[in-house]
Amino acid sequence: MREPHIFAGNPLDRGEQDRRDENWIIEKAKDLTSRFLPMAGPTVLVDSESGLDLGWIGRSVLMDSGCSDTGYYLGSMENVCYFAVDVNNEDNVKKELCERTGYTFEDARSTAESIDKPKSGILAQGRAQINWHNRHRFCSVCGGTNESRRGGQKLQCASCGSEHFPRTDPVIIMLVYDGERCLLGQSRGRLARMNRYSALAGFMDQGESIEEGVAREIREEAGIEVKNVRYHSSQPWPFPSSLMIGCLAEAATTDINMDPEEMTDVRWFRRDEVLLALDKKNDELQLPDPIAIAHHLIKSWANGDF
Ligand SMILES: [Zn+2]
CATH class of the missing domain: 3.90.79.10 (Nucleoside Triphosphate Pyrophosphohydrolase)
Known part of the structure; x- marks a missing residue:
């Protein structure tokens, strides 16, 4: 097999079994050891102070910044759970996050070129997941409202119950x-x-x-x-x-x-x-x-x- 390209090689365990337990996801989203990656449209929070890296933050910073999104579960690594958070329409949250962390929002594509490849894989997963949710708010069968399941890996229509899976x-x-x-x-x-x-x-x-x-x-x-x-x-x-x-x-x-x-x-x-x-x-x-x-x-x- 060839060496993975940028955006491949994601090291996270996506937790197919764990994420079927909705309560487990809720608990992990509240867990102080869990890490969250804020993303906003084409940009991602980046820590550029100590060499370029993804700007992972803890739940307390996320809450203190006024973020209402609970995030999408990406997976786990060494017993730490990782989530992507969409803050695209929350300018105040973005500003607070930058002020509290010293991090900045940078273009996701150019960030991917500069960070370790496995991290660009996590970036690809988070970005694709958020894109999918933003473009599939409504059921394609009946037009009802879709609700997130399995930490974001599935959508289910609140009206007709149809299940929708991530699109590639x-x-x-x-x-x-x-x-x-x-x-x-x-x-x-x-x-x-x-x-x-x-x-x-x-x-x-x-x-x-x-x-x-x-x-x-x-x-x-x-x-x-x-x-x-x-x-x-x-x-x-x-x-x-x-x-x-x-x-x-x-x-x-x-x-x-x-x-x-x-x-x-x-x-x-x-x-x-x-x-x-x-x-x-x-x-x-x-x-x-x-x-x-x-x-x-x-x-x-x-x-x-x-
Ligand atoms: Zn429906």
């Missing part, structure tokens, strides 16, 4: 190669910057295998047929709730017929151009940073390590 959206991202060159593109949906290229990607469709999804996306975006689709690695991407499934595929055809609605450019790049770009020594080609799985797919191919 699979995205396939694939590097297509043809001998000494690989296929990279610029998509319209993202901030298309000059000379910035990445592996092609897209959401999985329903009733489709990963291999079929890879072949379809490449056909749609670049007009190219592929063979020998191989899994490389995956990465949770909590913006808001994707799972990136990284693959490599060999080109069966090589003439590009780009979809101009989705892409601004698709091109073949030579291995030597890609290797220079990975070292940030190629003015003609900018590649994604190591936070993104695309970087590692491209690097694996360029180094012949796949």
Whole structure:
């Protein structure tokens, strides 16, 4: 197995059995040894005084700051329970938290690039969980109000009783190669910057295998047929709730017929151009940073390590 990407490698025991006992969760949320991580929209509380770290706080600081959210249970480690807390709509609480701790709210994505990888996994879990709750306040079956269960790992409708489970959206991202060159593109949906290229990607469709999804996306975006689709690695991407499934595929055809609605450019790049770009020594080609799985797919191919 490959080394986990940023946002993977979460060391917490998610406590599948423990969290089924609602009273146990309530007790742990009151426990003075439990740790809480306040999150606000795209930001997270960060302790930047003694090296960058997640800004975990105890229950007393949380209560003294006026926070009303009881939090979502993330899991435990060495008998300490960890919760994520949403303070996005509570400006006073945010201000109090910063004043009482000396911590600051910082962008979650750039924080993830700077902290230990296992901690970025906890950050991904907390952020995806809070996103899911904020976007699923109401039952998709009857429109009733959803209530949090199992410390936030499940929602249940107060009207019809339907159960709703956390949503993860699979995205396939694939590097297509043809001998000494690989296929990279610029998509319209993202901030298309000059000379910035990445592996092609897209959401999985329903009733489709990963291999079929890879072949379809490449056909749609670049007009190219592929063979020998191989899994490389995956990465949770909590913006808001994707799972990136990284693959490599060999080109069966090589003439590009780009979809101009989705892409601004698709091109073949030579291995030597890609290797220079990975070292940030190629003015003609900018590649994604190591936070993104695309970087590692491209690097694996360029180094012949796949
Ligand atoms: Zn319902």
